[in-house]
Amino acid sequence: MIGLFYFNLHWLTPNTLQKGTWGTFIGLLLGAFLITFVIDKVIFDLTFDDMPRPRHDGPPTLHGEGRPRPFYAGPPMMLNSPHFLGISVSFILVVALSSVIALWRERTENKAIQQQIIYEKIAAELAVLKLQVSPHFLFNTLNNIRWLARQKSEQTEGYILKLSDLLRYMIYHANHDKVAFSQEIKYLNDYIDLQRMRLIDPSKVIFEVEGDTETLMIEPMLFIPFVENAFKYGVHSQQDTPIEFRLSIKDKVLHFYSKNDIFTGNSPLLEEESGIGIPNVKKRLALHYPDKHQLSINTEWGQFEVNLLINLSA
Template sequence: MNKLKQVILHACIWAAILLFFMYLASDGKIVHSTIVLFVYFGIINISIFYINYLFILPTFLNKKKYIWCGFAMFLLIVIGAFIKCGLAYYFYDIVIKRYGAKQIIDFWDYYSGAAFVSAVFITLGTVLKFISDWFLNEKVKSHLENEKLIAELAFLKSQINPHFLFNSLNNIYSLAYQKAEKTPEAILKLSEIMRYMLYESNVDKVTLSDEIRYLKNYIELQKLRFKDNIHVKFEIIGDPHGHKITPLILIPFVENAFKHGIATDVDNPISITLNISEESLFFNVFNKKSEMNKDITGGIGLANVKRRLELLYKDHFSLNIDDKNDIYSCELNLNL
């Protein structure tokens, strides 16, 4: 909220409070005495409120000068009470005589009451200051946490492209080393995949259809690597249209299956299942493990995607991984 809106809001609140009490005190008829008692004295009390709120507290309390802060508040109470007494005696018949009463209010009795009211408004200003500072600190804290979250997600996503590119280039290198005729086709397919990763996925969510097409392109690239001697079962159940998903959140599981699994076993094909319902997505990848495809560097793909799921989906996902001696299976449930 900008400063102009804050000023207007505060003015409207004080005006509403004054009008409400004036109406109650005068039984619906606002007369001169009511204006004196509520408007004139109300302006003094409101001034005390804002002198404390806008000057004393920021000047002394925020700088931890507590003694000076207390002294300034006490001085404001004393001065405010004297100003009220001066105004009261100016409107002697209305305030001191209490509407023409025979008994006149003693000066010190009136002064102590005026000082008490001033202290109440200083207390209100202090409470509001603490509350507003607390909300401001919470807002700043939330903003910093969001900035940290965005930075971490950007870092995680920046790792995906090099990680994927590194593995894909290894595959194409293998084709080139074997002087395979499909090497140019593999490079073209990689180019299409990288275009999606670099340009089309630079949003918070992409259509599930686009993400599925990306997975299919990746599988086609793997088929070129294995010269079509590959056995993959890719099953899609349900309609992907109308759904969106975080980009590049599924590929690490598929990539892991090809990197560490056996893709040439006709009896144990790599199985990829995508089951789509109205509000959720079930994603399962199963593969038989290969002893020859161990990654000595440990890899970053799965650790990366786990962290992205925790940051982006929080409590709206479940991931179960079954890592046995000869098989590897992962099941991912997402709320769409």
């Protein structure tokens, strides 16, 4: 029975029942039952064959030299005995138990494999999304520094150093699952400084942060597409450009808010023109913060307004 248990657990059920070949499974089980029955009968006969079995239908008769001859009832009728019933019940229980364990183990392993596949798929998607954001950001920032260089500004070198810091952040931190929220704020602040340099009145751009930014961790580069979008569609070459960014944290709930005017001819197409950034942010939020975020985007009254809430609690 022990041999039957491990045979069914490690070979029979995995190679037949789990693959749907019921005929093979039942046929091999019948063969195993026959082998078990024969082995048990041999052991039983070897143990009890020399023992006389008295009959109760009359006294023994004399034979040979007057010795009474024992009445031997012959081999036990295994198919009609409680012994056969015991073998059958034991066989069924052993097969059922080992099959259940094998099926449960196979289901657990498949579930673990599926979870690993999903995890690897999500990781690959996130890597692609981050790569999509980076060239877009770099393209816009280099255009800004080119504009500054054409003006022959003495601040060009300082802004190149800022860009260097930004690229360093993107290379060494953007690939992390989480970064310190304070690092993300510095990254945004440097980017906004780079954008302010081409505005008529840089003071019209507001960037405020409230709450504890030192202890929380966050997915990197979540907000930069919204910031890029604001400067892309909310900047006018001859008018003041009021742009507002606010980040606040309360009870581990992060609130990001941005608002900018939409000037004529600069209407953002959320799924196309700004699509390298904002739709990807939506995907990343869904992957990293499922059921823990709320994002609303409003484009009424000639303004582009974003409200993003993220629950950063474990």
